[in-house]
Amino acid sequence: MPKTLAEKVYDAHVVRSTAGEPDLLYIDLHLVHEVTSPQAFDGLRAAGRTVRRPDLTMATEDHNVPTLDILAPIADPVSRAQVDALRRNAAEFGIRLAPMGDRDQGIVHVIGPQLGLTQPGMTIVCGDSHTSTHGAFGALAFGIGTSEVEHVLATQTLPQYRPKQMAVTVDGELPPGVSAKDVILAVIAQIGTGGGQGYVIEYRGSAIEKLSMEARMTICNMSIEAGAKAGLIAPDRTTFDYLQGKPHAPQGADWDAAVEYWSTLRTDDGAVFDHEVHIDAASLTPFVTWGTNPGQGLPISGSVPDPADFPNEDERRDVEGALAYMGLTPGTPLREVSVDTVFLGSCTNGRIEDLRVAAELLKGRRIDANTRMLVVPGSVAVKAQAEAEGLDKVFVDAGAEWRGAGCSMCLGMNPDQLAPGERSASTSNRNFQGRQGKGGRTHLVSPAVAAATALTGHLAAPADLETAPATRPATPIGA
Amino acid sequence: MDAFTTHTGTAAPLRRSNVDTDQIIPAEYLKRITRTGFEDGLFIAWRTNEPDFVLNRPEYADASILVAGPDFGTGSSREHANWALLDGGFRVVISSRFADIFRNNSTKAGLLTVILPQDQVEALWTAIEADPALPVTVDLREKTVSYGDTVVPFEIDDYVRWRLLEGLDDVGLTERHLDDIEAYEANRPAWKPKALPALPA
Numbered sequence: 001m002p003k004t005l006a007e008k009v010y011d012a013h014v015v016r017s018t019a020g021e022p023d024l025l026y027i028d029l030h031l032v033h034e035v036t037s038p039q040a041f042d043g044l045r046a047a048g049r050t051v052r053r054p055d056l057t058m059a060t061e062d063h064n065v066p067t068l069d070i071l072a073p074i075a076d077p078v079s080r081a082q083v084d085a086l087r088r089n090a091a092e093f094g095i096r097l098a099p100m101g102d103r104d105q106g107i108v109h110v111i112g113p114q115l116g117l118t119q120p121g122m123t124i125v126c127g128d129s130h131t132s133t134h135g136a137f138g139a140l141a142f143g144i145g146t147s148e149v150e151h152v153l154a155t156q157t158l159p160q161y162r163p164k165q166m167a168v169t170v171d172g173e174l175p176p177g178v179s180a181k182d183v184i185l186a187v188i189a190q191i192g193t194g195g196g197q198g199y200v201i202e203y204r205g206s207a208i209e210k211l212s213m214e215a216r217m218t219i220c221n222m223s224i225e226a227g228a229k230a231g232l233i234a235p236d237r238t239t240f241d242y243l244q245g246k247p248h249a250p251q252g253a254d255w256d257a258a259v260e261y262w263s264t265l266r267t268d269d270g271a272v273f274d275h276e277v278h279i280d281a282a283s284l285t286p287f288v289t290w291g292t293n294p295g296q297g298l299p300i301s302g303s304v305p306d307p308a309d310f311p312n313e314d315e316r317r318d319v320e321g322a323l324a325y326m327g328l329t330p331g332t333p334l335r336e337v338s339v340d341t342v343f344l345g346s347c348t349n350g351r352i353e354d355l356r357v358a359a360e361l362l363k364g365r366r367i368d369a370n371t372r373m374l375v376v377p378g379s380v381a382v383k384a385q386a387e388a389e390g391l392d393k394v395f396v397d398a399g400a401e402w403r404g405a406g407c408s409m410c411l412g413m414n415p416d417q418l419a420p421g422e423r424s425a426s427t428s429n430r431n432f433q434g435r436q437g438k439g440g441r442t443h444l445v446s447p448a449v450a451a452a453t454a455l456t457g458h459l460a461a462p463a464d465l466e467t468a469p470a471t472r473p474a475t476p477i478g479a
Numbered sequence: 480m481d482a483f484t485t486h487t488g489t490a491a492p493l494r495r496s497n498v499d500t501d502q503i504i505p506a507e508y509l510k511r512i513t514r515t516g517f518e519d520g521l522f523i524a525w526r527t528n529e530p531d532f533v534l535n536r537p538e539y540a541d542a543s544i545l546v547a548g549p550d551f552g553t554g555s556s557r558e559h560a561n562w563a564l565l566d567g568g569f570r571v572v573i574s575s576r577f578a579d580i581f582r583n584n585s586t587k588a589g590l591l592t593v594i595l596p597q598d599q600v601e602a603l604w605t606a607i608e609a610d611p612a613l614p615v616t617v618d619l620r621e622k623t624v625s626y627g628d629t630v631v632p633f634e635i636d637d638y639v640r641w642r643l644l645e646g647l648d649d650v651g652l653t654e655r656h657l658d659d660i661e662a663y664e665a666n667r668p669a670w671k672p673k674a675l676p677a678l679p680a
């Protein structure tokens with residue numbers, strides 16, 4: 001029977017399948033960070049259990065990490081205690097940890113791919129909903145809760161039900177200035193924050209095939225914002241080229257065996273998806289969110305919606321609540337919304353290409369005098385690469401702050417937060433109330449829109465900048 | 480995990496959709512390394528900023544069943560959201576649609592999530608708004624929600640239901656299948672990546 005890509009990966013990991021019970025799925029890689037793991041390790045200790053496969057487990061520190069003075073002890077004692085707990089647990093259970101200051105430290109979803117630990121056809125889990133990022137390699141990767149973290153630590157498996165299959169096909173050419181972030185924001189606005197519930201989404205079509213690995217990661221990352229369990233993209237030459245030579249990628253004869261297997265990881269002709277969505281890439285424009293969930297987004301040429309235009313009473317109430325929280329008036333053109341802060345970073349858009357795109361626009365320019373811009377690389381390696389390319393200087397010369405690696409203002413568990421009422425344009429993935437700091441207001445944007453917004457002080461597309469940048473981007477934006 | 484068979488209590492109407500786990504408990508409360516004591520963070524922003532918020536109203540102060548709009552528990556995978564609801568006195572959440580990770584976490588933490596069609600949620604909202612003291616019974620053995628003269632059946636996966644009724648811990652169940660896990664591991668390709676030892680870049 002023809003199978004989808006996700007079904008092939010799923011089937012290859014079934015340890016045990018019995019009618020009336022969930023399947024037991026083997027987990028190839030378990031990523032761990034400080035926030036969702038302490039209670040899981042406590043559970044192991046309480047039951048006298050060990051970590052079954054420390055060699056298939058990798059931990060790092062990201063959520064609480066200060067992005068200034070990264071080598072000093074964390075000032076917040078509660079954050080520090082959480083990081084210390086991870087260090088103790090990693091040492092006690094024999095798990096590899098990339099702590100602050102380590103060359104491999106960074107956001108958990110940035111370091112997996114960069115180390116080559118994320119490979120096609122794997123099952124990957126982490127106590128973090130954006131684990132879907134790793135699906136960009138054709139892996140089945142999904143977020144789990146702390147009880148499940150404990151389960152994977154103890155058994156290297158998870159009880160699972162077969163997910164439903166959805167295809168999101170994006171065909172055609174993305175217009176200039178439109179990136180992967182705009183694609184996924186448009187997808188979520190179309191299917192809604194619950195639209196993917198119960199599904200694994202396979203992104204396919206000519207526009208997806210042309211994307212780089214980093215852009216593919218941006219798309220898969222936000223699958224969870226559409227409610228999906230996971231998102232994935234079939235591995236191809238782009239995937240193999242990215243992986244070859246990475247520290248943990250197979251080598252020699254192993255590489256050949258791996259590529260041979262990976263090349264079979266495509267949805268068969270005739271495989272049936274439970275649901276299909278089609279998007280014409282040429283119709284997309286830069287997208288921004290106006291509300292308090294990631295489905296509340298519009299093309300940047302749009303205006304703040306009017307609750308009165310929503311026929312359903314519950315929806316009207318939600319939109320009214322979102323606009324009140326966001327401090328927005330219906331009918332205001334989105335381009336007229338001024339922002340205080342621009343955040344460039346996160347597991348969605350904190351990779352080297354994202355920084356390059358923004359730097360190209362910022363080069364030789366100054367950001368708006370009333371706007372602050374934080375640039376937070378996704379990992380120590382991304383930071384080092386950016387510095388080798390001189391991007392840090394471009395950001396600093398433009399008036400932005402160049403920081404250390406971590407989650408930072410994506411969720412404000414460290415000191416990087418919005419003050420109440422402050423408004424950000426953020427390349428992260430969630431515009432929930434208070435996500436970036438109590439009372440903070442978030443507009444989700446692409447790196448290019450973030451840079452244009454920092455330069456103008458209001459939501460703006462790259463095309464709005466008065467003159468062309470000094471040099472064109474070396475790679476097309478979103479390529 | 481405590482077993483769940485049947486629960487009777489009062490219910491609070493949370494007429495909001497897309498309640499994400501950042502609203503159920505914000506990130507600052509996630510720095511703790513304990514598994515209990517999260518009630519102080521439960522819906523803290525709404526409880527602080529909205530005097531009229533349903534859980535601030537004395538008539539719903541003792542509610543143990545939360546009746547929410549569609550897409551409850553979206554966003555972050557934080558199981559702290561489930562713990563905070565339990566710590567805040569809730570044993571059941573009813574909604575027409577739950578986010579997958581939240582629902583899955585609930586089955587591990589011993590919080591029952593019940594899916595009812597939206598019109599049944601509306602009817603329940605109307606009833607508990609008219610009489611906040613109305614007892615509501617959620618019976619997992621019978622798979623029913625009942626209040627006044629109304630009895631509404633709900634669906635739940637048989638295996639999940641069995642685990643909840645018995646209060647069984649998943650790890651213990653999986654350990655019974657150690658042979659299968661070892662057999663699977665024996666056949667994994669050798670080139671699959673390992674995190675240890677660390678390799679130079």
Ligand code: SF4
Pocket residue numbers: 062063107108109128130346347348406407410411428429
């Ligand atoms: S960058 Fe944001 S979304 Fe990504 S792992 Fe960190 S906190 Fe979560």
